[in-house]
Amino acid sequence: MSGPDATPELTTEAFIAASATVPDHVVFREFDGETVVLNLQSGTYHGTNAAGGRLLALLREGDGAVAPAVERLADEYGERPDAIAPGLTRFACELTIRGLIELDAGAG
Amino acid sequence: MLEQVEPHAAAQSAAVAHRGEAFGLDLRAAFPIAGIERFDADALPSVERDRLGEPVSADGRSSRHALGQLHGPRTLTSLYLLARGDGEGPLRFRAPGRGDPRPVLSAAFTLIVRDEHRLQRQLEMCARVTETVDVVWVEVPAAVDAPALAGAILEREGAAR
Numbered sequence: 001m002s003g004p005d006a007t008p009e010l011t012t013e014a015f016i017a018a019s020a021t022v023p024d025h026v027v028f029r030e031f032d033g034e035t036v037v038l039n040l041q042s043g044t045y046h047g048t049n050a051a052g053g054r055l056l057a058l059l060r061e062g063d064g065a066v067a068p069a070v071e072r073l074a075d076e077y078g079e080r081p082d083a084i085a086p087g088l089t090r091f092a093c094e095l096t097i098r099g100l101i102e103l104d105a106g107a108g
Numbered sequence: 109m110l111e112q113v114e115p116h117a118a119a120q121s122a123a124v125a126h127r128g129e130a131f132g133l134d135l136r137a138a139f140p141i142a143g144i145e146r147f148d149a150d151a152l153p154s155v156e157r158d159r160l161g162e163p164v165s166a167d168g169r170s171s172r173h174a175l176g177q178l179h180g181p182r183t184l185t186s187l188y189l190l191a192r193g194d195g196e197g198p199l200r201f202r203a204p205g206r207g208d209p210r211p212v213l214s215a216a217f218t219l220i221v222r223d224e225h226r227l228q229r230q231l232e233m234c235a236r237v238t239e240t241v242d243v244v245w246v247e248v249p250a251a252v253d254a255p256a257l258a259g260a261i262l263e264r265e266g267a268a269r
Binding site for chain 2: 031032036037038044045046047048049051052055073074077079084087088090091094095098
Protein backbone atom coordinates (compact mmCIF):
# COMPACT_ATOMS: atom_id res chain seq x y z
CA MET A 1 0.00 0.00 0.00
CA SER A 2 2.90 2.33 0.50
CA GLY A 3 4.45 2.19 -2.98
CA PRO A 4 4.16 5.29 -5.12
CA ASP A 5 2.40 3.35 -7.90
CA ALA A 6 -0.12 1.69 -5.64
CA THR A 7 -3.71 2.85 -5.69
CA PRO A 8 -4.89 2.22 -2.18
CA GLU A 9 -8.52 1.51 -1.54
CA LEU A 10 -9.17 2.47 2.00
CA THR A 11 -12.32 2.81 4.01
CA THR A 12 -12.58 5.63 6.49
CA GLU A 13 -12.78 3.12 9.33
CA ALA A 14 -9.59 1.40 8.17
CA PHE A 15 -7.81 4.73 7.83
CA ILE A 16 -8.75 5.82 11.34
CA ALA A 17 -7.43 2.51 12.69
CA ALA A 18 -4.27 2.68 10.61
CA SER A 19 -0.77 3.89 11.31
CA ALA A 20 0.73 6.49 8.98
CA THR A 21 4.28 7.74 8.85
CA VAL A 22 5.98 10.46 6.86
CA PRO A 23 9.12 8.85 5.39
CA ASP A 24 12.51 10.44 5.95
CA HIS A 25 12.76 11.18 2.22
CA VAL A 26 9.79 13.53 2.49
CA VAL A 27 10.42 17.02 3.77
CA PHE A 28 7.86 19.75 4.11
CA ARG A 29 7.82 23.36 5.12
CA GLU A 30 5.18 25.99 5.64
CA PHE A 31 5.51 28.76 3.14
CA ASP A 32 3.25 31.76 2.70
CA GLY A 33 0.24 30.12 4.32
CA GLU A 34 0.58 26.78 2.61
CA THR A 35 2.88 23.82 2.93
CA VAL A 36 5.33 22.77 0.24
CA VAL A 37 6.08 19.05 0.33
CA LEU A 38 9.17 17.65 -1.37
CA ASN A 39 9.67 13.97 -2.12
CA LEU A 40 13.44 13.67 -2.25
CA GLN A 41 13.25 10.25 -3.92
CA SER A 42 11.11 11.32 -6.85
CA GLY A 43 12.20 14.96 -6.92
CA THR A 44 8.58 16.10 -7.06
CA TYR A 45 7.09 19.02 -5.21
CA HIS A 46 3.53 19.28 -4.02
CA GLY A 47 1.59 22.03 -2.39
CA THR A 48 -1.11 21.59 0.20
CA ASN A 49 -3.12 24.01 2.26
CA ALA A 50 -2.84 24.66 5.97
CA ALA A 51 -5.00 21.70 7.01
CA GLY A 52 -3.03 19.29 4.85
CA GLY A 53 0.26 20.61 6.21
CA ARG A 54 -1.04 20.32 9.75
CA LEU A 55 -1.95 16.67 9.19
CA LEU A 56 1.57 15.92 7.97
CA ALA A 57 3.04 17.69 10.98
CA LEU A 58 0.80 15.77 13.39
CA LEU A 59 1.74 12.47 11.79
CA ARG A 60 5.44 13.25 11.98
CA GLU A 61 5.23 14.51 15.57
CA GLY A 62 3.14 11.60 16.82
CA ASP A 63 3.72 7.88 16.99
CA GLY A 64 2.03 7.26 13.64
CA ALA A 65 -1.42 6.46 14.99
CA VAL A 66 -3.97 8.14 12.73
CA ALA A 67 -6.88 8.41 15.19
CA PRO A 68 -5.23 10.89 17.60
CA ALA A 69 -4.07 13.02 14.66
CA VAL A 70 -7.61 13.16 13.25
CA GLU A 71 -9.04 14.07 16.63
CA ARG A 72 -6.45 16.80 17.14
CA LEU A 73 -7.04 18.21 13.66
CA ALA A 74 -10.80 18.18 14.17
CA ASP A 75 -10.40 19.96 17.47
CA GLU A 76 -8.15 22.63 15.96
CA TYR A 77 -10.68 23.32 13.19
CA GLY A 78 -13.78 23.11 15.38
CA GLU A 79 -15.09 20.08 13.51
CA ARG A 80 -16.21 16.60 14.54
CA PRO A 81 -13.69 13.85 13.77
CA ASP A 82 -16.32 11.82 11.89
CA ALA A 83 -17.12 14.86 9.74
CA ILE A 84 -13.57 15.33 8.47
CA ALA A 85 -12.49 11.68 8.40
CA PRO A 86 -13.83 10.84 4.89
CA GLY A 87 -12.00 13.79 3.34
CA LEU A 88 -8.87 12.93 5.25
CA THR A 89 -9.08 9.35 4.01
CA ARG A 90 -9.16 10.48 0.38
CA PHE A 91 -6.34 12.91 1.08
CA ALA A 92 -4.26 10.17 2.72
CA CYS A 93 -4.76 7.97 -0.34
CA GLU A 94 -3.45 10.77 -2.56
CA LEU A 95 -0.46 11.22 -0.27
CA THR A 96 0.22 7.48 -0.35
CA ILE A 97 0.05 7.27 -4.14
CA ARG A 98 2.68 10.00 -4.33
CA GLY A 99 4.92 8.38 -1.73
CA LEU A 100 4.43 11.24 0.71
CA ILE A 101 3.19 9.02 3.55
CA GLU A 102 3.32 5.31 4.22
CA LEU A 103 0.11 3.75 5.51
CA ASP A 104 -0.07 0.57 7.55
CA ALA A 105 -3.73 -0.31 7.56
CA GLY A 106 -3.07 -3.42 9.62
CA ALA A 107 -1.70 -1.45 12.54
CA GLY A 108 -5.01 -1.16 14.33
CA MET B 109 8.24 16.31 -14.00
CA LEU B 110 5.09 17.01 -12.12
CA GLU B 111 1.73 15.44 -12.54
CA GLN B 112 -1.09 17.92 -12.28
CA VAL B 113 -3.35 16.97 -9.44
CA GLU B 114 -6.85 18.30 -9.21
CA PRO B 115 -7.59 19.80 -5.81
CA HIS B 116 -9.83 17.79 -3.58
CA ALA B 117 -13.25 19.09 -2.78
CA ALA B 118 -13.43 20.42 0.73
CA ALA B 119 -14.69 17.94 3.25
CA GLN B 120 -18.43 18.25 3.85
CA SER B 121 -19.26 19.85 7.12
CA ALA B 122 -22.43 20.65 8.95
CA ALA B 123 -20.73 23.17 11.18
CA VAL B 124 -22.23 26.66 11.06
CA ALA B 125 -19.30 28.38 12.78
CA HIS B 126 -15.61 27.76 12.90
CA ARG B 127 -13.07 28.74 15.47
CA GLY B 128 -10.59 29.53 12.74
CA GLU B 129 -10.01 28.78 9.10
CA ALA B 130 -12.63 26.51 7.49
CA PHE B 131 -11.44 22.96 7.20
CA GLY B 132 -10.56 21.72 3.75
CA LEU B 133 -7.83 19.79 2.04
CA ASP B 134 -6.03 20.03 -1.24
CA LEU B 135 -2.97 18.48 -2.76
CA ARG B 136 -1.54 19.78 -5.98
CA ALA B 137 1.62 19.84 -7.97
CA ALA B 138 3.91 22.64 -6.91
CA PHE B 139 7.03 24.19 -8.30
CA PRO B 140 10.41 24.41 -6.63
CA ILE B 141 11.11 27.87 -5.34
CA ALA B 142 14.42 29.71 -5.07
CA GLY B 143 15.23 32.92 -3.30
CA ILE B 144 17.60 35.66 -4.36
CA GLU B 145 18.88 38.62 -2.38
CA ARG B 146 17.75 41.99 -3.67
CA PHE B 147 21.38 43.10 -4.05
CA ASP B 148 22.18 40.10 -6.28
CA ALA B 149 18.98 40.47 -8.30
CA ASP B 150 19.75 44.12 -8.98
CA ALA B 151 23.23 43.16 -10.21
CA LEU B 152 21.87 40.80 -12.85
CA PRO B 153 21.78 41.87 -16.50
CA SER B 154 18.24 42.90 -17.42
CA VAL B 155 17.74 39.83 -19.63
CA GLU B 156 18.63 37.54 -16.73
CA ARG B 157 16.46 39.53 -14.32
CA ASP B 158 13.52 39.20 -16.69
CA ARG B 159 14.00 35.43 -16.71
CA LEU B 160 13.31 35.33 -12.98
CA GLY B 161 9.73 36.34 -13.68
CA GLU B 162 7.35 37.76 -11.14
CA PRO B 163 8.24 36.77 -7.58
CA VAL B 164 5.82 34.58 -5.66
CA SER B 165 6.72 36.61 -2.59
CA ALA B 166 9.14 39.36 -1.70
CA ASP B 167 10.26 41.56 1.14
CA GLY B 168 12.72 44.41 1.31
CA ARG B 169 15.71 42.10 1.43
CA SER B 170 14.99 39.29 -1.00
CA SER B 171 12.45 37.79 -3.37
CA ARG B 172 11.38 34.23 -4.10
CA HIS B 173 10.64 32.84 -7.55
CA ALA B 174 9.08 29.67 -8.93
CA LEU B 175 11.66 27.80 -10.97
CA GLY B 176 10.87 26.74 -14.49
CA GLN B 177 10.34 23.05 -15.12
CA LEU B 178 12.13 20.86 -17.63
CA HIS B 179 10.67 17.49 -18.56
CA GLY B 180 14.01 15.87 -19.28
CA PRO B 181 17.72 16.46 -18.98
CA ARG B 182 19.32 19.19 -21.05
CA THR B 183 22.29 18.25 -23.17
CA LEU B 184 25.53 19.37 -21.58
CA THR B 185 27.62 21.07 -24.24
CA SER B 186 30.13 23.15 -22.30
CA LEU B 187 31.71 23.01 -18.88
CA TYR B 188 33.52 26.05 -17.52
CA LEU B 189 35.90 25.48 -14.62
CA LEU B 190 36.70 28.66 -12.72
CA ALA B 191 40.15 29.53 -11.41
CA ARG B 192 40.25 32.71 -9.33
CA GLY B 193 43.35 34.86 -9.67
CA ASP B 194 44.76 37.76 -7.67
CA GLY B 195 45.72 40.04 -10.53
CA GLU B 196 43.78 42.57 -12.55
CA GLY B 197 44.65 41.25 -15.96
CA PRO B 198 42.09 40.20 -18.55
CA LEU B 199 39.80 37.22 -18.12
CA ARG B 200 41.17 34.30 -20.11
CA PHE B 201 39.75 31.04 -21.44
CA ARG B 202 42.08 28.09 -21.65
CA ALA B 203 41.19 24.66 -23.00
CA PRO B 204 42.92 21.75 -21.26
CA GLY B 205 44.19 18.83 -23.27
CA ARG B 206 41.37 16.90 -24.92
CA GLY B 207 40.61 13.67 -23.12
CA ASP B 208 42.35 14.61 -19.88
CA PRO B 209 39.80 13.87 -17.12
CA ARG B 210 41.85 15.33 -14.28
CA PRO B 211 40.58 18.95 -14.50
CA VAL B 212 36.98 17.72 -14.35
CA LEU B 213 37.87 15.34 -11.54
CA SER B 214 39.46 18.14 -9.54
CA ALA B 215 36.34 20.27 -10.00
CA ALA B 216 33.87 17.48 -9.25
CA PHE B 217 35.71 15.69 -6.47
CA THR B 218 33.93 15.35 -3.14
CA LEU B 219 34.76 13.64 0.12
CA ILE B 220 32.01 11.11 -0.64
CA VAL B 221 34.45 9.48 -3.03
CA ARG B 222 36.44 7.58 -0.45
CA ASP B 223 37.05 4.15 -1.88
CA GLU B 224 38.76 2.85 -4.98
CA HIS B 225 35.55 1.63 -6.62
CA ARG B 226 33.82 4.99 -6.38
CA LEU B 227 36.95 6.84 -7.48
CA GLN B 228 37.11 4.63 -10.57
CA ARG B 229 33.46 5.37 -11.42
CA GLN B 230 34.09 9.07 -10.85
CA LEU B 231 37.09 8.96 -13.17
CA GLU B 232 35.07 7.14 -15.84
CA MET B 233 32.35 9.77 -15.62
CA CYS B 234 34.91 12.57 -15.86
CA ALA B 235 36.56 10.89 -18.85
CA ARG B 236 33.19 10.61 -20.62
CA VAL B 237 32.42 14.27 -19.92
CA THR B 238 35.84 15.29 -21.20
CA GLU B 239 35.33 13.35 -24.44
CA THR B 240 31.87 14.72 -25.17
CA VAL B 241 31.83 18.21 -23.68
CA ASP B 242 33.75 21.40 -24.36
CA VAL B 243 35.73 21.74 -21.13
CA VAL B 244 37.29 25.16 -20.58
CA TRP B 245 39.31 26.65 -17.74
CA VAL B 246 38.41 30.26 -17.01
CA GLU B 247 41.11 32.31 -15.33
CA VAL B 248 39.15 34.98 -13.48
CA PRO B 249 41.07 37.97 -12.07
CA ALA B 250 39.86 39.28 -8.73
CA ALA B 251 38.59 42.49 -10.34
CA VAL B 252 36.11 40.59 -12.54
CA ASP B 253 32.72 40.28 -10.83
CA ALA B 254 30.06 37.63 -11.39
CA PRO B 255 27.95 39.55 -13.97
CA ALA B 256 31.07 40.30 -16.05
CA LEU B 257 32.12 36.65 -15.85
CA ALA B 258 28.67 35.47 -16.91
CA GLY B 259 28.66 37.97 -19.76
CA ALA B 260 32.04 36.77 -21.01
CA ILE B 261 30.94 33.13 -20.94
CA LEU B 262 27.68 33.91 -22.73
CA GLU B 263 29.58 35.89 -25.36
CA ARG B 264 31.98 32.99 -25.92
CA GLU B 265 29.09 30.55 -26.18
CA GLY B 266 27.34 32.81 -28.68
CA ALA B 267 30.49 33.06 -30.79
CA ALA B 268 30.93 29.28 -30.73
CA ARG B 269 27.47 28.63 -32.20
